Amino acid sequence: MRRQLNSPAMPGQHGIQIDQIERLLHGAGTDWDRRAHRFAVLAEAAAHSALSRSWRTRRPRGADPQVFEAWVELCRGRWAGRMEDAPATAECCRRAAAAVPDDPTPWVVLLGILRLTRAESREVFAVWHEVTARDPWNREAHLHMLRYLSPEECGSRSSQLDFVHAVRASVPATAPAxxxxxxxxxxxxxxxxxxxxxxxxxxxxxxxxxxxxxxxxxxxxxxxxxxxxxxxxxxxxxxxxxxxxxxxxxxxxxxxxxxxxxxxxxxxxxxxxxxxxxxxxxxxxxxxx
Structure with missing residues (x-):
């Protein structure tokens, strides 16, 4: 699937790709770790195309298309060093979170957006708590926080070490984080x-x-x-x-x-x-x- 998304799209191919993505995400069910991983891999592969917009146009009220488009925008923002419209992308995440309140994935993407835009720690930690309330050992969220708290981003070596120590003291040996x-x-x-x-x-x-x-x-x-x-x-x-x-x-x-x-x-x-x-x-x- 990733190879297909990285290839130039043929006429009418977006519809087929959207169907495949929907099946993959549906297949993950409420396995939040596997679901987030699939979103991450597919969004990065689709970030060079207009697939996310096609899916959003096809299902404008769907939570998954909104999360996918937001994740694609986050990938593009990482590559560019800035996001085209971070507030609008964040709003997509919040709408998706309201539509699927048990799913941590919209909050994970929002955390990534806040990290990239160097948001204030109060806002970042509020979203972090939303993720971990739903999925305590979410891998993507933990990596976002680790880097956000680094001296290269919005923290310091001591704040990053404090986070690492807290995780090490409680993380199960086989947890995603x-x-x-x-x-x-x-x-x-x-x-x-x-x-x-x-x-x-x-x-x-x-x-x-x-x-x-x-x-x-x-x-x-x-x-x-x-x-x-x-x-x-x-x-x-x-x-x-x-x-x-x-x-x-x-x-x-x-x-x-x-x-x-x-x-x-x-x-x-x-x-x-x-x-x-x-x-x-x-x-x-x-x-x-």
Whole structure:
């Protein structure tokens, strides 16, 4: 489906694609994690086309078309660094949330919009609470908050660490948000490397401190076991673990993670080191030989 959305549309193809998207979302039911993952993947693939507008025109009162169009606009805003009409897109989310009050997905997209527009923390946390009241371990929402609280966005290193500590203390071992701490560590690795100088040369030492080493050991003990991670973005988190182990100089220890990943390579975080497919292939061969 993603490949079809990335291809140039043929006359009349939007109708077929809309039917397929509706079936995929309906198939997720109230599995909010899988539903949000499908929205995210499909919206990114459709962001270069007019598909979201076609769906909204076809079903102007439907909640899913409004959420999809808002998510597409959010993807475009991320690429451009700004949104064309953030208030209107946010209003789409609020209308969808009113129509489907149990669904956290409209609130997840709204959280992403507020993050991108650097909204005030009071407004952001209000939406965060709406998401977690419906889906306590929503992966997308946790990643939005992690980055919003970073020193690069609207927070600080201490506020981000406080958030990570709170999540680590309560997140179940197989929850969709289980990768929050490892994501924070990779972000920190990237932050240090970007500074240059002596710090960048010694960046691998970051992975030797107690916090990072413990996070890696915890993830390594469970994540690579077949069937342990069952959330929709499990392979993305396994890519994250493999990348972190590479950066820590522990390539041989992540052979099981590479084995489970197979050929499902995620752009992030491998793109931090160059071409994702090239970097992944290189390190997988090192881990498995």
């Amino acid at each position: 289980v990768g929050v701490e490892l994501t924070a560590l990779v972000d920190e690795h990237t932050r240090i490397a970007a500074r240059g100088g002596v710090e960048a040369l010694l960046v691998r030492r970051q992975w030797e401190n107690n916090r990072a080493a413990t996070a890696l050991e915890t993830a390594l003990a469970g994540w690579p076991r077949p069937g342990h991670l069952r959330h929709a973005a499990a392979l993305a988190d396994l890519n994250l673990l493999a990348f972190a182990m590479v950066q820590a100089g522990r390539v041989r220890e992540c052979a099981d993670a590479f084995g489970l990943i197979g050929d499902t390579v995620t752009a992030w975080p491998w793109t931090l080191d160059g071409d994702p497919l090239d970097r992944f292939g290189y390190w997988r061969s090192r881990a498995l030989t």
